[in-house]
Amino acid sequence: MRRRTKTTIFVYMLLIGIILWSLFPILALVKASFSPSRDLLAYPPKLFGSLTFENFRTLSKDWGKFYIGMLNSVLITLGSATLTIIITLPTAYAFSRFARTKIITNSAAMLIIARMFPPIVITIPLYPVLNSLNLVDNHVVLIVLYTAFYVSLGTLTMKSYFDNVPIELEESALIEGCSKIKAFFIILLPLSTTGIMSVGILVSIFAWKEFLFAFLFTTSLAVTAPVVLNEMLGGMFGVSWGPLFAAATIHLVPISILIVFSQRFIVDSKMLVREK
Amino acid sequence: MPLIRSKHKPLYLLLSASFILLFLTFLVPTIWALVLSFTNYRMGRPKVFVGLDNYVRIFRRSPEFWLSLYRTLLFTVFMVAGEFLVGFLFALVLARGFKLQKLLVAIVIAPIAVSPVVAMIIWKYLLAPNYGLINYALTMLGASEPDWFTNPTLIFIIITIIDIWINAPFVFIMIYPALLSISPELKEAAQIDGASSIQLFFYITLPSIKQVCLTAIIFRVIFALRIFENIWLFARGGPGGASRVLSIYLYEQAFTFWNFGMGSSIAWILLVLTMVLVIPQLKLLLGSYESI
Numbered sequence: 334m335r336r337r338t339k340t341t342i343f344v345y346m347l348l349i350g351i352i353l354w355s356l357f358p359i360l361a362l363v364k365a366s367f368s369p370s371r372d373l374l375a376y377p378p379k380l381f382g383s384l385t386f387e388n389f390r391t392l393s394k395d396w397g398k399f400y401i402g403m404l405n406s407v408l409i410t411l412g413s414a415t416l417t418i419i420i421t422l423p424t425a426y427a428f429s430r431f432a433r434t435k436i437i438t439n440s441a442a443m444l445i446i447a448r449m450f451p452p453i454v455i456t457i458p459l460y461p462v463l464n465s466l467n468l469v470d471n472h473v474v475l476i477v478l479y480t481a482f483y484v485s486l487g488t489l490t491m492k493s494y495f496d497n498v499p500i501e502l503e504e505s506a507l508i509e510g511c512s513k514i515k516a517f518f519i520i521l522l523p524l525s526t527t528g529i530m531s532v533g534i535l536v537s538i539f540a541w542k543e544f545l546f547a548f549l550f551t552t553s554l555a556v557t558a559p560v561v562l563n564e565m566l567g568g569m570f571g572v573s574w575g576p577l578f579a580a581a582t583i584h585l586v587p588i589s590i591l592i593v594f595s596q597r598f599i600v601d602s603k604m605l606v607r608e609k
Numbered sequence: 610m611p612l613i614r615s616k617h618k619p620l621y622l623l624l625s626a627s628f629i630l631l632f633l634t635f636l637v638p639t640i641w642a643l644v645l646s647f648t649n650y651r652m653g654r655p656k657v658f659v660g661l662d663n664y665v666r667i668f669r670r671s672p673e674f675w676l677s678l679y680r681t682l683l684f685t686v687f688m689v690a691g692e693f694l695v696g697f698l699f700a701l702v703l704a705r706g707f708k709l710q711k712l713l714v715a716i717v718i719a720p721i722a723v724s725p726v727v728a729m730i731i732w733k734y735l736l737a738p739n740y741g742l743i744n745y746a747l748t749m750l751g752a753s754e755p756d757w758f759t760n761p762t763l764i765f766i767i768i769t770i771i772d773i774w775i776n777a778p779f780v781f782i783m784i785y786p787a788l789l790s791i792s793p794e795l796k797e798a799a800q801i802d803g804a805s806s807i808q809l810f811f812y813i814t815l816p817s818i819k820q821v822c823l824t825a826i827i828f829r830v831i832f833a834l835r836i837f838e839n840i841w842l843f844a845r846g847g848p849g850g851a852s853r854v855l856s857i858y859l860y861e862q863a864f865t866f867w868n869f870g871m872g873s874s875i876a877w878i879l880l881v882l883t884m885v886l887v888i889p890q891l892k893l894l895l896g897s898y899e900s901i
Contacts, residue, residue: 347702348713355716358774359723361742362731374740420626427623436617440624445894447631449887450639451835453856454876457863458638458645461652481634484627542724544838549864559726563842566730574734581727589722596715 366578373574392576399580402561406541409472409557413479413540414533417487420480421532425491448485456549463550470554475547479540487532494528531598541588558584646873663874677858684854685833691773692829696780704788718778725838732771761851764844768852772839780825787821827890834883855879
C-alpha cells in the first residue's frame, strides 16, 4: 500500500512538471503581452505586475504591417486548406476504392518519398523562376507550395477515413442505379467529414506557422505574420518587447482555438491508423 | 472487395491532380537544382557549366561544409533523442489516465500552436541577460549568469532544448494513442501471471509500440536533418558559425552570397543524405505514415 502511495505522489509530481514545461513559456508570453513596458525590463523580473493594453496600442500605432501579415496568413491558411482538400479527395478515393494494383502501391510509395523530401531543396530553382515571372509576393504561390507539401500526408490521412466507411453502402447505391460519382458525393463524402476536417486542420496548422518559404517568397503584399514577427524581432535598434509580445499573442490565439477544438481530430487521426 | 476493379482511365484521372502538383513543385525544380549544381550560376549572370567543380570545392576545400555536416548530425542525435524521451515519458504518464484527461492532452500538445518565430520570441526573452526569468532563477540558485547568446556550447544546448520543447508533442501524438490501444486483457493476463510493472513495461508495453516508436524516430530524424527555422531564428547560424547546420550553410551560399550553383550542390547533398537514411526504412514507413 505504501509503495503505491509513493508511486502516486511521484506520478503527480511528474504531471506537474509536464504541465509547467508545456505551458509556462506560453503563459509567460501572454502575461508579458499585457504587462506595462517598464515591467518587461524590470530587475528582478516582475511576475505579478499590473495589466494593461498599452502594448496592443503601440503595436497598432507602429506596426500596422503586422495586421496585413495576419490578414495574409488567414487568406493563405484558408486557401491551402481548401486546395489541399480538393486535391487529395480524388487521390484518396482511388487509394481507398480501387483494386490494389501496382499503380496504386507505386503511387503510394511515391507519395511517402515525397513527404521525406527536404523542401529547402526547391527554394533555389524556384527563386529565379518566380522572380522572372513576377510571382514573388503572391498569395497563390504560397498556397500552391503549402498544398504540395501536404498532398502526401493529406491523401494518406483522407484514405484512412475513407477506408472506415463500409463499401457496401456505395455498392447498394450503385445497384439502385446511382452513378459512381454521385455515390461519392451523396454517400462517401458526407460520411467522411471528420477526415476532411482532419486534413484541413493539419494543413492549417502548418501554413499558419510556416516561415522559410514565406520569408523567401514574400516581401510586402503577401507578407505573412511570422515574417513580420521575425522583422520585429531583428530590429535595427534593439527589440521593443512590448508590441512584439502583443503581436506574438495575437498570432497564437487563432491556432490555439483551432487546436483546442480539434484535439480529437489530431489525436484520433493517429488512433484510426493504429486500428488497422 | 474493391468497388472498382482495374479500369485504368478513371484511375489515372483521379491520381492526376496530386501527381501533377508534385511533379511541378517538387520533381522539376529538384532536377533543375541538380543541373544548377554543375554550374557556377549566380543571380543575374549567365550559367557556365563547371562540371563537378562545386562538389570538389565542397568536399575537398571547404572545411566549413564538413563542420556544418558534423553540426547537423550532432543536433540530430541530441534533438531526436530528447524529443523522443520527453514525448515518450509524457505519453507514459498520461496513458495512466487522470481526471480532466482531455485538458491534460491539450496542455501537452499546446506547443504545437506555437510557431517557430513565436517560440523564439518567448525563449529569447526568458533567456535574456538581466531581466530574463530563467537567468534570474539561475542566479537565485547561486549559479553565475550563463551567456546563452555568445557561448557556442550553451547555444547548442539551448537550441536543442527549445527544439525538444517544440517537437516533443509530435512524438507524444504518435505514441500516446498507441499506448492506449494496447489491450488491457494482455496486461491483466501478465499481471495475473505475476509480472512486475517493470517486466510489464519491457515485455508487453515496449514490444507493442515498437513500430510506432521506430516510425516516430525516423520521422524526427528526417525533420532534424533539414532543420532551419529553429536555429536560424534563434542564432542566425552564429555566433561565428557555431550553429551553422547544412540548411543554414545552403541558405547563406544561395541567398546571402547569391551563389546558386554552390547552394544547389549542398541541397543535393542534403537530399541524398536524407534518402540514404530513408530508403532502407521505406517498408516500415509504407505500413504507417503518421507525423504531422
